[in-house]
Amino acid sequence: MKIGVLGTGMVGKTIGSKLIQLGHQVMMGSRTNNNEKAAVWVQEMESNASQGTFADAALFGELIFNCTSGGASLEVLTLAGASNLKGKIIIDIANPLDFSKGMPPTLSVCNDNSLAEEIQKVFPESKVVKTLNTLNCALMVNPNALNNGDHTIFMNGNDVDAKAEVRKLLNSFDWKNENIIDMGDITTARGTEQLLPIWIRLYGTLGTPNFQFKIVK
Amino acid sequence: MKIGVLGTGMVGKTIGSKLIQLGHQVMMGSRTNNNEKAAVWVQEMESNASQGTFADAALFGELIFNCTSGGASLEVLTLAGASNLKGKIIIDIANPLDFSKGMPPTLSVCNDNSLAEEIQKVFPESKVVKTLNTLNCALMVNPNALNNGDHTIFMNGNDVDAKAEVRKLLNSFDWKNENIIDMGDITTARGTEQLLPIWIRLYGTLGTPNFQFKIVK
Numbered sequence: 001m002k003i004g005v006l007g008t009g010m011v012g013k014t015i016g017s018k019l020i021q022l023g024h025q026v027m028m029g030s031r032t033n034n035n036e037k038a039a040v041w042v043q044e045m046e047s048n049a050s051q052g053t054f055a056d057a058a059l060f061g062e063l064i065f066n067c068t069s070g071g072a073s074l075e076v077l078t079l080a081g082a083s084n085l086k087g088k089i090i091i092d093i094a095n096p097l098d099f100s101k102g103m104p105p106t107l108s109v110c111n112d113n114s115l116a117e118e119i120q121k122v123f124p125e126s127k128v129v130k131t132l133n134t135l136n137c138a139l140m141v142n143p144n145a146l147n148n149g150d151h152t153i154f155m156n157g158n159d160v161d162a163k164a165e166v167r168k169l170l171n172s173f174d175w176k177n178e179n180i181i182d183m184g185d186i187t188t189a190r191g192t193e194q195l196l197p198i199w200i201r202l203y204g205t206l207g208t209p210n211f212q213f214k215i216v217k
Numbered sequence: 218m219k220i221g222v223l224g225t226g227m228v229g230k231t232i233g234s235k236l237i238q239l240g241h242q243v244m245m246g247s248r249t250n251n252n253e254k255a256a257v258w259v260q261e262m263e264s265n266a267s268q269g270t271f272a273d274a275a276l277f278g279e280l281i282f283n284c285t286s287g288g289a290s291l292e293v294l295t296l297a298g299a300s301n302l303k304g305k306i307i308i309d310i311a312n313p314l315d316f317s318k319g320m321p322p323t324l325s326v327c328n329d330n331s332l333a334e335e336i337q338k339v340f341p342e343s344k345v346v347k348t349l350n351t352l353n354c355a356l357m358v359n360p361n362a363l364n365n366g367d368h369t370i371f372m373n374g375n376d377v378d379a380k381a382e383v384r385k386l387l388n389s390f391d392w393k394n395e396n397i398i399d400m401g402d403i404t405t406a407r408g409t410e411q412l413l414p415i416w417i418r419l420y421g422t423l424g425t426p427n428f429q430f431k432i433v434k
Contacts, residue, residue, distance in 0.1 A: 106329045107328055111328065147433045151433045194327075194411040194414050195411075195415060198411065200408070202408075202432065205398065205400055206432075213431075214431040215419065215423075216429045
């Protein structure tokens, strides 16, 4: 599958590399078509990797990963272009963390709204599925590295078929179906985004990002 | 131990009953000293249970449980009286849920503040320890009813000795030390209170309140 990955940070590189490993073709998008970090990543991959602007990557991808920082996501997706994103699934991994008031960060949108909802509102012809935003990126693509893969991720989105497709992709990342909880429509992303404040504090308390939430039933 | 339980709802009754079962003396506090729900509860208990106003219960208790609804907590604690609460541990189980805008509720305070912090600010001579606010009350006092008790609760508070005392009380409720995570000072309660939005949605998705968060390390 052709996939556009927006963002050249650790999350974008981790997701992009995993997708390449699974046989997908990936274009990494950034502000310019000659971004250095993207160029290094393309070189590291042996094949199937390319780079371009956000718009190039959005046009290239049949499916789009939003791996940008939450504060930049709406701007980045606007640069990517509604027409390039039209009809496509946007997997939103971003969190609306606001570091401007110091540490720990607060959320720039929360409680009665969420970043995922904002994205869905601005891009009504795309299918936003929020997932993977509640754990460290090493675990996103390798759940078995912790507790035999026995921990939980969430999915939020309005489009049932889109969520089914994302679930298959998550399965290919080794996520078991019983560990993927479909919370419901995109408004349920408020809950998953609001896991970030405790995630960040737990990172400090436990001294490692290598932990996860598990819903015990 | 003499313990004051503020609130006559399901949480107050469940906590009060468990404390009586463990041999403590419990006064349940409410707005009036003849509250009907408190009277029924006192009658149900065979001994060691009494009722009174919030102020009576706060004066009676060497330790205080705040089992009121979050929107009422500050008013209730004010009625209980700073002098009656002075030097005492307040175990804060409340969540600042705001149902005024419809379902699901939002949080009346969150992100850069929390109910627990507000309580600590208004009652600086008390020792606020937030805990048990992230799960159904049946599980609060009987963790072994789910997954052999193997799931997580959090503690937030500024006073290390107070948290040690609360930990012992939680142990007497059958919480194992490895399942109690001390997050740090009272500002970390922001994270635990912000678990409520996802808790409420999971309640809907899973169709039962009989689930829990577990931090997998």
